[in-house]
Amino acid sequence: MRKKKIVVLTGAGISAESGLSTFRDSGGLWEGHNVMDVASPEGWRRNRKLVLEFYNQRRRQLRNAVPNAAHTELVRLEEKYDVTVITQNVDDLHERAGSSSIIHLHGELNKSQSTADPDLIYDLEGEDISIGDKCELGSQLRPFIVWFGELVPKMEEAVMETLKAEIFIVIGTSLVVYPAAGLVAYTGNEIPRYLIDPSEPELNLSYSNLTHIKSKATSGTKELVDRLMK
Numbered sequence: 513m514r515k516k517k518i519v520v521l522t523g524a525g526i527s528a529e530s531g532l533s534t535f536r537d538s539g540g541l542w543e544g545h546n547v548m549d550v551a552s553p554e555g556w557r558r559n560r561k562l563v564l565e566f567y568n569q570r571r572r573q574l575r576n577a578v579p580n581a582a583h584t585e586l587v588r589l590e591e592k593y594d595v596t597v598i599t600q601n602v603d604d605l606h607e608r609a610g611s612s613s614i615i616h617l618h619g620e621l622n623k624s625q626s627t628a629d630p631d632l633i634y635d636l637e638g639e640d641i642s643i644g645d646k647c648e649l650g651s652q653l654r655p656f657i658v659w660f661g662e663l664v665p666k667m668e669e670a671v672m673e674t675l676k677a678e679i680f681i682v683i684g685t686s687l688v689v690y691p692a693a694g695l696v697a698y699t700g701n702e703i704p705r706y707l708i709d710p711s712e713p714e715l716n717l718s719y720s721n722l723t724h725i726k727s728k729a730t731s732g733t734k735e736l737v738d739r740l741m742k
């Protein structure tokens with residue numbers, strides 16, 4: 513039997529209860545840093561060591577984090593639905609929870625990328641990147657993260673998946689960073705759309721067929737998945 517297609521767009525809020533901090537809840541500072549110093553090509557040009565150390569710390573923190581009930585509830589949904597998770601998160605908690613189809617819009621913390629050829633991507637297996645670590649072409653490795661001002665190579669694939677959605681779920685994102693936030697506009701007014709976030713999003717809530725579940729990711733996702741599995 514054909515399974516209905518569900519597309520889930522997730523942001524930092526889904527990993528908050530796993531102990532990973534969000535971006536904007538901390539007042540524009542991310543773990544004490546100005547986001548543009550550690551998440552832009554300019555920041556990288558100014559101070560590579562600072563940028564590498566910043567992501568090394570995030571990677572170490574991720575090693576100690578575990579998926580929470582929101583991540584695992586999305587896996588449960590696969591028993592009945594064809595689920596694609598589009599995440600803005602660079603953590604691997606959806607993978608570790610067991611989701612089978614994941615698009616990482618903003619890159620992956622556990623991978624490094626060549627600064628000479630963006631197609632050369634390597635698994636880090638939790639290890640640091642240091643100054644002097646090079647790709648096979650001899651250029652410095654950088655974190656495999658899409659920084660502000662860079663293209664989002666996976667966006668086209670994300671749009672194609674979103675266009676197929678018969679149910680669309682947004683969890684834990686402030687929806688202020690484009691192009692990711694624009695994905696909502698690719699879903700039809702005729703399909704059910706859900707938003708799980710304890711705060712009001714920036715999103716124009718006049719969207720019809722949009723149900724806001726004003727809860728944290730773990731309880732809100734469980735509530736919604738229970739409803740969709742009935």
Ligand code: OAD
Nearest residue numbers: 523524525528534535536600658684685686689711728729
């Ligand atoms: P934000 O920090 O902008 O937004 C986090 C959202 O999660 C907010 O709407 C919070 O209300 C919500 N939230 C907080 N705790 C939650 C919880 N326990 N359960 C559910 N929701 C909760 O993070 P993103 O929208 O993911 O980009 O940020 C988007 C992008 O901006 C990131 O991918 C990153 C950043 O700069 C790059 O690194 C390129």
